[in-house]
Amino acid sequence: MKKRFTFIVTGLSLCLLVACDKDIVESNAGYQALQPAVTDAQAGNWTPVIVSSAAEFPLPAPQPTTSAAYQQELKELKAMRSSLTEEQQRVINYWKVGSVLRWNEIMRELVAKHNLPPYQNGDNTYPVPSAANPFAYPTFPFSNPPYAARAYAYVSVAQYDALVMAHHFKEVYKRAAPYKVDAAIQPAIPKSELAAYPSEDAVVAGVTLEMMKLLFPADRAYIDRLVEEEKNYRLWSGANVRSDVVAGDSLGRWVARKIIQRAKTDGMGAAGGNAELWTKLEDECKAKGETPWYSLETPKRPPMLPLFGNVKPLLFESAAVASLRPGPPPGATSKKMREELDEVLQYTRNPTREQMRIVNFWADGVGTYTPPGHWNAIATEEFVKKNYSEVRWARNYALLNAALMDAAIMCWNTKYHYFNARPCQLDPRIKTLTGVPNFPAYISGHSTFSGAAATVLSYLVPEKAGEFKLMAQEASNSRLFGGIHYRSDCESGLETGNKVGRYAILRAQTDGAD
Amino acid sequence: MMKHFYPIISCCIASCLGFLPLVSRAQTEQDALMMGEQKLCVAATVNYQSWTSYWEGTFQRENENLGRVSTRSAALMLNYGLVKNLNLLASLPYVRTAASAGTLMGMEGFQDVSLALKWRAIRMQANKTTLSVFAIGGFATPSNRYNIDLLPMSIGLGSQVLSGRLIADVQVNRFTATVSGAYLYRNNVKVDRSAYYTDRQINSHEVQMPNAGNFQFRTGYRTRHVIAEAFVDNMTTFGGFDIRKNDMPFVSNRMNGTKVGLEGKYYLHQLPALGLHAGGWHTLAGRNVGKATGFMAGVDYVIDFTSKPAKL
Numbered sequence: 032m033k034k035r036f037t038f039i040v041t042g043l044s045l046c047l048l049v050a051c052d053k054d055i056v057e058s059n060a061g062y063q064a065l066q067p068a069v070t071d072a073q074a075g076n077w078t079p080v081i082v083s084s085a086a087e088f089p090l091p092a093p094q095p096t097t098s099a100a101y102q103q104e105l106k107e108l109k110a111m112r113s114s115l116t117e118e119q120q121r122v123i124n125y126w127k128v129g130s131v132l133r134w135n136e137i138m139r140e141l142v143a144k145h146n147l148p149p150y151q152n153g154d155n156t157y158p159v160p161s162a163a164n165p166f167a168y169p170t171f172p173f174s175n176p177p178y179a180a181r182a183y184a185y186v187s188v189a190q191y192d193a194l195v196m197a198h199h200f201k202e203v204y205k206r207a208a209p210y211k212v213d214a215a216i217q218p219a220i221p222k223s224e225l226a227a228y229p230s231e232d233a234v235v236a237g238v239t240l241e242m243m244k245l246l247f248p249a250d251r252a253y254i255d256r257l258v259e260e261e262k263n264y265r266l267w268s269g270a271n272v273r274s275d276v277v278a279g280d281s282l283g284r285w286v287a288r289k290i291i292q293r294a295k296t297d298g299m300g301a302a303g304g305n306a307e308l309w310t311k312l313e314d315e316c317k318a319k320g321e322t323p324w325y326s327l328e329t330p331k332r333p334p335m336l337p338l339f340g341n342v343k344p345l346l347f348e349s350a351a352v353a354s355l356r357p358g359p360p361p362g363a364t365s366k367k368m369r370e371e372l373d374e375v376l377q378y379t380r381n382p383t384r385e386q387m388r389i390v391n392f393w394a395d396g397v398g399t400y401t402p403p404g405h406w407n408a409i410a411t412e413e414f415v416k417k418n419y420s421e422v423r424w425a426r427n428y429a430l431l432n433a434a435l436m437d438a439a440i441m442c443w444n445t446k447y448h449y450f451n452a453r454p455c456q457l458d459p460r461i462k463t464l465t466g467v468p469n470f471p472a473y474i475s476g477h478s479t480f481s482g483a484a485a486t487v488l489s490y491l492v493p494e495k496a497g498e499f500k501l502m503a504q505e506a507s508n509s510r511l512f513g514g515i516h517y518r519s520d521c522e523s524g525l526e527t528g529n530k531v532g533r534y535a536i537l538r539a540q541t542d543g544a545d
Numbered sequence: 546m547m548k549h550f551y552p553i554i555s556c557c558i559a560s561c562l563g564f565l566p567l568v569s570r571a572q573t574e575q576d577a578l579m580m581g582e583q584k585l586c587v588a589a590t591v592n593y594q595s596w597t598s599y600w601e602g603t604f605q606r607e608n609e610n611l612g613r614v615s616t617r618s619a620a621l622m623l624n625y626g627l628v629k630n631l632n633l634l635a636s637l638p639y640v641r642t643a644a645s646a647g648t649l650m651g652m653e654g655f656q657d658v659s660l661a662l663k664w665r666a667i668r669m670q671a672n673k674t675t676l677s678v679f680a681i682g683g684f685a686t687p688s689n690r691y692n693i694d695l696l697p698m699s700i701g702l703g704s705q706v707l708s709g710r711l712i713a714d715v716q717v718n719r720f721t722a723t724v725s726g727a728y729l730y731r732n733n734v735k736v737d738r739s740a741y742y743t744d745r746q747i748n749s750h751e752v753q754m755p756n757a758g759n760f761q762f763r764t765g766y767r768t769r770h771v772i773a774e775a776f777v778d779n780m781t782t783f784g785g786f787d788i789r790k791n792d793m794p795f796v797s798n799r800m801n802g803t804k805v806g807l808e809g810k811y812y813l814h815q816l817p818a819l820g821l822h823a824g825g826w827h828t829l830a831g832r833n834v835g836k837a838t839g840f841m842a843g844v845d846y847v848i849d850f851t852s853k854p855a856k857l
Contacts (some may be wrong), residue, residue: 141745329609391694391737462650
């Protein structure tokens with residue numbers, strides 16, 4: 032008898048001691064090396080978003096491949112290739128998946144890292160992150176959805192414009208890749224028919240570094256390391272010689288300067304407003320006989336970026352914003368509003384597990400990569416199946432993220448124009464299944480972002496259009512299920528997002544890529 | 546051979562840590578008491594715990610957007626004496642959470658089913674001293690896919706837990722001292738979202754759960770009808786990450802806590818099969834958990850399946 036028990040207990044103990052494998056396989060773990068189906072060699076003729084023309088960037092001609100200098104570089108390459116460390120091999124394997132894709136993942140990580148609202152001061156005021164002192168608490172930036180949308184957009188647009196320029200010079204100088212010059216070099220990545228000067232990875236590294244210094248200054252060391260890795264990977268893998276990389280890096284930085292000029296004058300600097308403005312918004316709403324939004328946080332937090340709606344859009348003129356803005360939400364005391372409130376109350380009183388799943392899946396709140404980041408993740412899963420060239424990756428992200436940034440502008444403009452209350456402000460019986468964001472309700476950000484993203488993605492990946500539409504609808508519904516938004520917030524948000532997305536499609540149809 | 550039985554069961558839900566019942570485990574997994582052969586103890590307990598301050602990592606704070614976060618639970622527990630020195634235990638709590646301020650909704654539902662085998666491996670008596678050593682193997686699994694992605698309002702962590710515990714108990718006259726240590730292997734969990742940030746971005750639904758250890762020391766007074774004990778209990782998570790300033794808690798946080806408490810059990814002279822049970826505890830120190838105070842009360846009843854009625 033006793034033996035049996037000993038056996039049972041020993042068995043259980045053994046189970047515990049077995050080093051069970053808890054390692055997680057991430058969704059991006061299986062990505063293959065970039066091997067474009069089409070090189071898009073003519074991408075130098077595509078229309079950039081911000082820079083005007085290649086004439087702005089006097090990239091010098093490379094040394095001929097017959098020159099002593101080039102031969103020396105080939106030698107250097109062979110020496111590197113002959114003695115790769117395990118770490119260098121890891122770096123190659125990481126970056127060979129694609130430069131633009133990897134930076135998109137890195138961006139999402141940095142957004143999530145910095146997406147934390149500042150903790151209050153002792154006197155119940157809130158500190159504001161400072162770009163001038165990014166390391167001090169609260170670290171710069173607080174990458175909330177509008178900040179994140181704009182950051183994704185500028186980085187994507189900068190990468191795209193830089194790669195268009197790179198393709199222009201590739202076509203002008205037509206320098207062959209080292210493995211085409213010297214058959215003894217067997218690259219660690221798929222061979223490409225594209226000209227090698229300037230290196231597209233180095234262009235992306237250069238342009239991204241400059242953009243990131245502006246957008247995520249506190250992560251400079253981390254970004255520097257990644258940029259160095261990426262440039263080295265081109266050498267270690269035998270894809271480029273050093274002069275290809277140096278030229279690309281310079282070109283990338285030049286392009287970034289143009290983008291930064293635009294970013295610094297787009298109105299973001301004033302987006303936070305001030306105490307006077309916050310009061311004014313409230314008073315104007317009251318003057319209309321409406322119930323103004325107030326912060327549901329304790330201590331009360333100033334509204335998030337109330338003037339972000341004045342930021343200069345990427346896809347259309349600022350003048351178009353007012354005409355794209357949807358009409359007003361139901362009045363706070365109207366019968367329609369009561370019906371909508373009751374609907375929210377019903378959803379939150381009897382949430383099914385499936386509704387909770389939808390709320391959680393789309394929550395994209397504090398500590399996450401935000402809804403724009405989520406749509407970037409969704410897009411990435413589709414793009415990766417397509418074997419795009421780097422420049423097409425960049426172009427498609429640029430279209431998506433320009434639409435997401437402009438969706439943020441439209442949404443924020445609308446929110447602060449109407450300044451209306453959240454459901455749980457009007458009816459305290461409403462409890463939420465996720466955190467309530469600190470800005471007015473109408474229109475729903477998730478819905479606007481999702482409408483814009485689904486519209487753009489449906490153009491880029493038409494066979495999935497139905498799926499994207501359903502996803503956007505689900506993202507929109509998630510806010511109703513969660514008690515965060517009324518139905519009219521969600522419906523008008525989706526519709527406004529769709530309109531913004533169509534501007535991106537107009538651009539896509541005429542940029543020369545299709 | 547004295548034939549004692551102490552049909553005592555309680556549930557440690559209330560002593561759970563953190564933002565929620567970290568691991569629901571029947572108290573009997575932690576005490577030095579056994580049910581006799583073919584005796585079934587049925588116990589019901591109610592628990593209440595709450596906190597107003599919590600630790601983000603090592604930073605202790607309050608949060609007016611939560612106010613007082615409370616957890617009420619009721620649990621049903623069974624303990625059956627399979628054979629001499631071997632008990633089979635089972636428990637299932639129903640849990641309800643609430644926050645007194647802010648907008649977050651409380652959650653409720655059945656939490657985790659726990660099963661355990663408790664074996665008294667050694668029992669030595671000399672004079673008035675008894676030394677016992679127990680080994681317990683336990684398994685807990687969520688009874689349903691409750692929402693684990695809304696801490697601190699979630700009712701549990703949703704992880705399957707395999708635990709191994711050793712208990713050493715010394716009784717001299719009526720005074721006892723019990724030392725207990727457990728290792729908890731916690732299975733990975735799946736969240737509803739497809740990516741999350743710990744100290745880096747992870748693109749997966751799956752979350753790696755750190756394992757945990759539990760250590761407890763109890764001491765007190767024990768007779769047939771009365772048991773009174775004080776205890777100190779520590780839960781330590783081996784790994785996990787800290788909640789960042791003003792971030793939300795997450796299932797795989799490093800959740801540590803030390804608490805002290807008192808417990809009493811009383812068996813009626815007229816009706817020895819019926820026991821009453823009460824306790825309270827307070828968190829002294831913690832990390833990524835609430836500084837919680839809890840109370841419990843319970844009643845247990847022994848049903849004897851042997852041919853002759855239980856003799857006290």
